[in-house]
Amino acid sequence: MKINGATRVFYCIADPIEQVRAPELFNHLFDAYDVDAVMVPLRVTPDQLAPTLHALLASPTVGGISLSIPHKTMAVGLVSQCTHQARIAHAINAIRRGPAGIEGELFDGLGFVRSLRRLAFDVAGRSVLLIGAGGAASALASALAEQRAARIGLFDPDTSKAVQLAETIAQSFPDCRVDSVPSNDPAGYDLVVNASPLGLRAGDPLPVPVERLGAQAFVYDILMKGQPTPLVTAARARGLRASPGFDMLVQQASLYLEFFGFPTLAAAAERHTADLRALLETPAPVRPATLAIPSTCSVRGAHRPK
Missing domain, CATH: 3.40.50.720 (NAD(P)-binding Rossmann-like Domain)
Structure with missing residues (x-):
């Protein structure tokens, strides 16, 4: 994976952070399909969630944010709009910029x-x-x-x-x-x-x-x-x-990718759920040496949200 000035940056925010596996999964997909993007784990305490989200989403380099424990409920009050399902559960686990402001979604x-x-x-x-x-x-x-x-x-x-x-x-x-x-x-x-x-x-x-x-x-x-x-x-x-x-995360992968503006990569994730499960079955950060999702075509550049 090469990171440059054009790389789209996504964050996975949690507290604690050591247990998250989303960066491992999404970075594997970005790398396998030659997508110029990276997901970075970031520990953020609850009292710093609001200013952190505000600062990160102010940058056009940031493509979106995945939320984990304990931020899913608190973040609902920090977005401009969210789906009906998210409102019922009063929780979100994905955030992006949209035409009407900051949008939240719930895929759990x-x-x-x-x-x-x-x-x-x-x-x-x-x-x-x-x-x-x-x-x-x-x-x-x-x-x-x-x-x-x-x-x-x-x-x-x-x-x-x-x-x-x-x-x-x-x-x-x-x-x-x-x-x-x-x-x-x-x-x-x-x-x-x-x-x-x-x-x-x-x-x-x-x-x-x-x-x-x-x-x-x-x-x-x-x-x-x-x-x-x-x-x-x-x-x-x-x-x-x-x-x-981790099977629940695998089943959400395509939903996250579609939400973040990667429809082609989302379709690829749907086709290779068994490989993604095998990736996450191995304790982080170790990865199976032989695991490789076939990449028959590049999706570079197909990642920008509408």
């Missing part, structure tokens, strides 16, 4: 649903325990309700956040039973999802007591760091199906 929910479909898990009529009530959890709860989950139980140590999220989702999806639940007991749930930070730090407790998982339960941990995560490892050790969160 759709990426999650796409991943469940690939894994042949149908949400309709199922019960879901969702651990966490932040921006990612909001996106997932909204998507699960839209996909006609029968019941969603929300657990967060901050009960007020879980209650508020449950009320918000229930208002938008009255046919789905959404409750704040008093414990993280997964017994009786068909799908158990960790959308909390538990697992980012060594010594964190498991998000749920795995011995209470049902024999047919499906476990999904959206964390990117330390694959497989302790929760996925523990669930698999009990013979249960468990999926790592």
Whole structure:
């Protein structure tokens, strides 16, 4: 990858930042398809989010921003407009400049649903325990309700956040039973999802007591760091199906690229999701020496938004 004065710069913003995998994925695609762009990880504390976004987006060199923990909810109030789905979840994970100002989008929910479909898990009529009530959890709860989950139980140590999220989702999806639940007991749930930070730090407790998982339960941990995560490892050790969160990122890749103005590269990402999963299965920063997405044509110059 060569960086020059014409290189379009994208940022992935989080706090902490060490766990993010988006720069690895997108830089691999930029490099494989000869796109003059780069994504840079940037640690930004919550109190500095607003001035940082303002400064970065003032530069025409910056093509857009990917947001991760804990900024997805706070950033909604910093954009000029966002989609209906983002308003329901009150969260965004992508930002760009648009004709009417700064635009925000939310891809977590759709990426999650796409991943469940690939894994042949149908949400309709199922019960879901969702651990966490932040921006990612909001996106997932909204998507699960839209996909006609029968019941969603929300657990967060901050009960007020879980209650508020449950009320918000229930208002938008009255046919789905959404409750704040008093414990993280997964017994009786068909799908158990960790959308909390538990697992980012060594010594964190498991998000749920795995011995209470049902024999047919499906476990999904959206964390990117330390694959497989302790929760996925523990669930698999009990013979249960468990999926790592990087598949959700892979399923969002084409959505991000389309949003950032790379339609040709977005189509390529759709064709090579298996290769992208293989890339992220390897702990960062190590990459498989033989992994290479075929590049039959260059898409240089096809990256500028309309």
